[in-house]
Amino acid sequence: MDLFIQTLINGLLLGGIYISVGIGFALVFGVLEVIDFAVGEYVMVGAFAGSVLAAGLGIDALFVVPLVFVAFYAIGFFVQPFLHHVTTSNVPMPILMALVFTFGVAFFARGGILTTFGPNTREVPTSIATGGVTVSAIGTFPVARVLTGIFGIVAVAAFLYYLYNTKGGLAIRAIAEDRTDARLMGINIARYQSVAYGMYAGLTATAGVFIGIIFAADPGMGMQYTAFAFFMVVLAGMGYLPGIIVSGLVLGVAQAMFSTYVSGAWVFFVLFALVYVVLLVSPQGILGRGEPVS
Amino acid sequence: MTETVLETTNLTKRFGALTANDDISLSVDRGEIRGIIGPNGSGKTTLFNNLTGFYTPDEGSIVFDGTDITEWEPHRIARAGMARTFQIVSPFRNMTVTQNLLAVEAPDSIEDKHARAREILEFLEIDHIADNEARGMSGGQQKLLELARVLMLDPDCILLDEPSAGVNPALEKRILDHIQELNDDGTTFIMVEHDMDVMRTIADTVTVLDQGQLIAEGSFDEVTGNDRVREAYLGREVDLEEVLG
Known part of the structure; x- marks a missing residue:
């Protein structure tokens, strides 16, 4: 029983960070109508940025988190206009163009890191997020995982607060619902799309720092998180952001349970079997609230 | 003296071989309710898309409230009123x-x-x-x-695309009353509407488009009495003997 509860909590903590990867990805899908294959690479580059900055500045990786957010917000803000250009300048298949573009970004990021740092993993140094927290009668949880879970929850809460309670958030949601109408309502969609993409890049890279603290920064880690992001969006229902919270937690718990009770090797197989079942049975996600992109 | 709120000069928009708006010059006074009519495919929607920045015209210009907005983006035009x-x-x-x-x-x-x-x-x-x-x-x-x-x-000017389409008569009256009330307060309206009774009641001036061109302009009775307008809607009168030989 203890093992079960411990596994469950570990899974929920992991789920917290997955949500912060999935929610930006889902937002970009809704607001830009772009499936961003580079999502996992933002995680990977974020982990490396955390590693390099913390080592370079000689401070704990936790303290470079705001820096990483700001840096990647800026990167996203300036990448988006290119993405906008390739998807709007009279191309016959904008979705395909966006896929090619984000594939390019992904390969560029991965190639850049491999060239600069080589194929080996790098530690993301922290002295704060070490050791364990012991909860009596249940077990001991690594501090890194607890902080990561907390970060995920706080970041997503802040993100949703912005979307649902601010003027900018309202504009971004309006764009996600209907781009044409949003423009007629005076909303500068190019600017808000840049803001949305910047927030997504910042949030995803920051999640990367925490994931790096737990598992180390690895040039090959990106693909896994791209796959996870797809998994979460399909499970949540396309375009339904709150669903990401549920699907992120399902992902974290499913991964923890399978690793503990069955085998780590089966995790991907089972997760993607689940995605296909959801697509077949309830294409609008497990909560049935997803909407097709108009 | 009346003041012009919107003016297009030689507005032209082409899609390949099709000229959807062909050399349209029209001028709308402040406080007017302008009706735009024309058969399907006559260029009414293209005109709206040109005016609101969704299309960039190939030729001609659009001046709104004294400012040239021809190349402006939709959100900027909306915010300009x-x-x-x-x-x-x-x-x-x-x-x-x-x-x-x-x-x-x-x-x-x-x-x-x-x-x-x-x-x-x-x-x-x-x-x-x-x-x-x-x-x-x-x-x-x-x-x-x-x-x-x-x-x-x-807004100073509101473009309405079929405000009475698909609504029941009671609601239609409510909507038209609101339009009238806003108009009394100085808002200009440009309205595409297929319901000719609505047009007759509410429009000060009616502009008729056909095959992308502006073919007539005037009061409702004037334009509906115009031969070219009848032709556009009903087709050319055909002399059967001439056709059959």
């Missing part, structure tokens, strides 16, 4: 009625957006559903919400 509604309404479905209004980037002249939103909802008599999600509203209520949203822009 030219608003537009669609025939098929599409409110932001996952937002409440009030949020739909607050999402509008109202011009800076509106200081308190919340107060303005309340005022508009009261004016249109839909304030009782202010906190309802738009997805659950009836078609008629959505039509009023669409009008409410554009009023948040505090």
